[in-house]
Amino acid sequence: MVKQVVTQAVKQTNAAGELTHLLTLEGMPKEQIVQILDTAQQFVSVTDPAREVKKVPLLRGKSVFNLFFENSTRTRTTFEIAANRLSADVINLDISTSSTAKGESLIDTIDNLIAMQADILVVRHNVSRAPMEIAQHVPTFVHVINAGDGSHQHPTQGLLDMYTMRHFKHDFRNLKVAIIGDIVHSRVAKSNIHALTTLGCPEIRVIGPESLLPSDLDMLGVKVFHEMEAGLKGVDVVMTLRIQKERMEQGQVPEGNAFFKQFGLTQARLALAKPDAIVMHPGPMNRGVEIESAVADGPQSVILQQVTFGIAVRMAVMSMVAGN
Amino acid sequence: MKAEALYRKLLGELQAREVTAKLTPAHPQFCLAGLAVGGAWLAERLAKDLVLPQFGVINVAFHRDDYAEKGLSAMRSASTMPTHLPFEVNGAHIILIDDVLSTGRTVRAALNELFDFGRPAQVELMVLADRGKRELPITADFVAEFIDLPEEQILALEKDATGLFHFHIEERNG
Numbered sequence: 001m002v003k004q005v006v007t008q009a010v011k012q013t014n015a016a017g018e019l020t021h022l023l024t025l026e027g028m029p030k031e032q033i034v035q036i037l038d039t040a041q042q043f044v045s046v047t048d049p050a051r052e053v054k055k056v057p058l059l060r061g062k063s064v065f066n067l068f069f070e071n072s073t074r075t076r077t078t079f080e081i082a083a084n085r086l087s088a089d090v091i092n093l094d095i096s097t098s099s100t101a102k103g104e105s106l107i108d109t110i111d112n113l114i115a116m117q118a119d120i121l122v123v124r125h126n127v128s129r130a131p132m133e134i135a136q137h138v139p140t141f142v143h144v145i146n147a148g149d150g151s152h153q154h155p156t157q158g159l160l161d162m163y164t165m166r167h168f169k170h171d172f173r174n175l176k177v178a179i180i181g182d183i184v185h186s187r188v189a190k191s192n193i194h195a196l197t198t199l200g201c202p203e204i205r206v207i208g209p210e211s212l213l214p215s216d217l218d219m220l221g222v223k224v225f226h227e228m229e230a231g232l233k234g235v236d237v238v239m240t241l242r243i244q245k246e247r248m249e250q251g252q253v254p255e256g257n258a259f260f261k262q263f264g265l266t267q268a269r270l271a272l273a274k275p276d277a278i279v280m281h282p283g284p285m286n287r288g289v290e291i292e293s294a295v296a297d298g299p300q301s302v303i304l305q306q307v308t309f310g311i312a313v314r315m316a317v318m319s320m321v322a323g324n
Numbered sequence: 325m326k327a328e329a330l331y332r333k334l335l336g337e338l339q340a341r342e343v344t345a346k347l348t349p350a351h352p353q354f355c356l357a358g359l360a361v362g363g364a365w366l367a368e369r370l371a372k373d374l375v376l377p378q379f380g381v382i383n384v385a386f387h388r389d390d391y392a393e394k395g396l397s398a399m400r401s402a403s404t405m406p407t408h409l410p411f412e413v414n415g416a417h418i419i420l421i422d423d424v425l426s427t428g429r430t431v432r433a434a435l436n437e438l439f440d441f442g443r444p445a446q447v448e449l450m451v452l453a454d455r456g457k458r459e460l461p462i463t464a465d466f467v468a469e470f471i472d473l474p475e476e477q478i479l480a481l482e483k484d485a486t487g488l489f490h491f492h493i494e495e496r497n498g
Contacts, residue, residue, distance in 0.1 A: 018395070018397070041406070042383070042385060044406075045407055045408075048407070050409060053439075053441075056386035056387070056440075057386070058391055320396050322395075323391055323392075323394070323396050324395045
């Protein structure tokens with residue numbers, strides 16, 4: 001059931017150790033994560049209300065191709081806004097209606113985009129590791145950013161989650177973080193667990209039914225809980241995930257109401273966490289399935305701030321890789 | 325060279341202006357904006373010594389002209405000091421403060437950054453040290469001292485634990 005992810009050295013830095021692609025957070029050194037977060041903090045100031053021109057010229061003359069083999073309006077839009085604020089030209093490719101549907105191979109598609117002078121390829125693919133394959137193929141002046149590959153990684157989401165936690169909690173060294181729900185299909189959960197571990201978070205918990213938790217979690221130093229009450233006690237950060245029906249086999253998870261009864265984030269359950277705990281969700285959110293509306297819209301929710309920070313994080317990543 | 329002595333020259337220049345400004349209340353008070361990082365330290369201390377209500381910080385990272393060559397690496401040292409201008413830029417009389425003026429490229433970038441926030445009525449430039457070797461048609465309105473140094477040496481302002489300024493000379497590597 002659980003697809004074993006084979007760890008293989010993915011080259012996302014140049015000889016000087018600088019980021020040239022962003023493919024995974026697994027194995028990314030702490031200094032590099034911190035550097036991305038610090039750079040993103042700079043880019044938050046681009047939308048400072050006092051700034052009349054909310055755009056900077058760093059990527060002027062560069063072309064960013066949004067290559068989404070799997071739909072995601074939010075992620076694609078935030079990459080597009082980030083590229084626009086950096087003054088890049090953005091080209092969105094709707095793959096479902098393009099040459100791939102006519103039988104063109106992935107590498108042929110990529111070669112054509114390189115011939116069209118692409119500088120940055122933002123890739124979302126339903127096959128794990130497809131962005132790595134592309135990164136290995138492109139010449140050094142083309143940069144690849146993984147915008148989510150299968151159930152493997154979603155590094156910019158992981159980074160924006162780290163940014164959000166750092167913004168509200170300042171320090172990872174005393175943090176207790178609980179991730180709830182469909183961990184096994186979640187590239188977001190994996191990226192978060194890798195980054196949190198690297199940043200020195202001492203306690204990462206996952207909460208969910210056995211069928212949705214991968215079997216190798218203990219190896220990552222993660223505490224496993226099968227009930228919300230125990231898992232939420234005393235945490236600083238509560239992150240709920242969407243049930244990914246499209247990646248599931250039938251009967252793997254209690255349907256809608258049954259899941260909510262067991263694992264839905266309600267106000268009563270949230271009260272078990274620390275009083276100042278923040279609630280996060282990578283979106284899209286299913287109200288009444290994994291989260292109650294009162295929590296999603298409540299004072300502890302930082303779900304919409306995550307989206308805003310995501311733009312700054314994507315600006316940071318794009319301007320870093322394109323400059324190296 | 326004594327950075328503290330140069331700082332006092334700069335302070336004296338601004339104190340003289342402040343007196344003039346008070347004599348003509350119709351004339352708008354100047355606003356200080358220091359270039360991160362050294363110039364921002366200077367602006368902060370000047371604002372304190374002049375009892376100004378605020379000072380601005382300008383970070384030039386978004387407008388540097390060496391991005392294609394160096395990427396964002398030059399952004400790192402100043403990354404903890406984003407641009408912050410706590411006053412209305414439109415119509416303001418702004419005095420840019422920097423520690424060292426040389427090629428003029430940083431000042432060009434600072435002007436671009438400043439104009440992203442509005443259209444000032446007047447912009448002046450005051451620096452502690454001018455090394456010459458200009459590569460752009462930019463000049464300072466006040467220079468505490470002209471300094472001639474070999475090109476391979478970097479002149480950097482430092483602030484010690486007690487808040488005092490010192491100049492530090494490094495050899496440029498690579």
